[in-house]
Amino acid sequence: MRRLLKDPLLWIFLVFALYPAIPYIGNFISLGSELLLWFIFTLSFNLCLGQTGLPSFGHGAFYGLGSYAAAITYLKLSGEGGGFLAPLVGGIVVGTAAAGLLGWFIKDKRGVYFAMLTVAFTQVCFGICWRWDEVTGGEAGLSGIVRTTFLGIDMKNLHNFYYLCFVVFVIAALIIRSISRSCFGLSLQSVRQNHIRSQYLGYNCNMYKFVVYALSGAFAGLSGALYCLLTQSAFADILDWSKSGDVVMATLLGGGTVSFYGPIVGSLIFIICKNLLSSLWDHWLFIYGMSFVIILCLFPTGLMGVFKRRAASKA
């Protein structure tokens, strides 16, 4: 019981279970949903970066494709009566497939080559979605997605939808954390920390990179699908490479390379800045960017890195 109480994830769950009751910020219920989606997305990204050392700088591709997949599944297959399950499954399947495909071809690449190829992939996806009017709606994107009922709960109500996102987040976070602490997670760690040694201990590093990439794509696709349902639309601009950069920045700022919770801290800061700071000043990105540079110069392991070092020096 005491160990459970010390678990940071429990406290994160508690805070977000009570999110609508938080003064001021709790009024922005869509912001809450977006936060939860970003948590899933950045946690999935950190399976690649923090756990396996894959600089997947085009991770937005799977988020965006997941979002399109959900929209298309909804519009073409399930329709208004079809409910929620089909779009979510569609997002997961397409996210996994796209990441698996890319991962298979670049699994033997490392470092900056890996990073550049993922960025190129995002741009290709962006180009296709931007131009292919018949399927993706081109520049206009896809709209007309209506949140209906799910398991008898009215999802037009933003509060209900928030709690759907919350449940999905809880499940995703528990799964991802459990993976990162598992035997498989240790195998991934070994690939990140020393891939040559890892091979001499019998690990086929490229295969691990491929599998974790596809796995990460599944969660990214899922969060993309939820984003589609949140905004009731799908646009090509979320596939833009700069959006993938936001994920990288948020994860590094939070300290994803040293802590499982880094991505959550980072996206909390990023999304709050994006939504609240931007309403105060148009050039909010200037402040955000400057603080990113300063924080990472002073603390290369991000905010959780500072926290961890404190805890270590106390012990």
Add this chain to the structure above:
Amino acid sequence: MSLFKITGLTKRFGAMAAINDVSVNIEHGGIMSIIGPNGAGKTTFFNLLTGFIKPNAGQILYKDQDVTRLKPYQIIKYGISRSFQVVSLFEEMTVLDNVIVGTQRNMGYMNRLFARYDRQKDVRDKAMDILDRVGMAHMAELPAASIPHGDRKILDLSMALTTNPETLLLDEPMAGLSKAERLRITNVIKTLSQSHKVILVEHDMDLVFSISETILVLHHGEVLACGEPGTIADNEEVQSAYLGREVA
């Protein structure tokens, strides 16, 4: 059946042949050492044997099985394992976790998605057992980056043991160690040689001549001599190779 049967092995880096048409049978008993002056091709030879680099030509048979073009993670399945000259650890893990990585792979736990790696009792026991054998059990919980260099060398060596190898290839296990540490590693190697076949690349001649049963001398990428320490020490070609004179 020879342990290694090598025929026509050649590795070129540009115009330079680091290993030039080497054919040699490594029959095995006890500890074998590969020596040679700087630039003789020892490390290249070693890397070819362990699949780290691929040869331009030639064949390597390990106990009559072709292992010439296998990748490192495949080669270890044949019972070949190696250590590293420049210590190669998982620096952010504890000493114990460094060993667990190999142990869980060996025991088939490596792909368990939801089982916590630090709660697998049999993997942990096996890993502790290996640390115990090399006398490092008391350091298990320390971060690998924080322990002394001699211990890091031994940790590197014990990681090579996790794959349950028959043949251990050790790349300069004495490099950069103090006299006391050398003595300690020598003892560890001697103990290991009772249960494993050991092949060393080493610069430390005292060690090589005191513990080896066979010595293979490389010079300019070719085999100069191969035999017992006594005959190698008396070999004139070997002497002149080390003293830098041409043989008339």
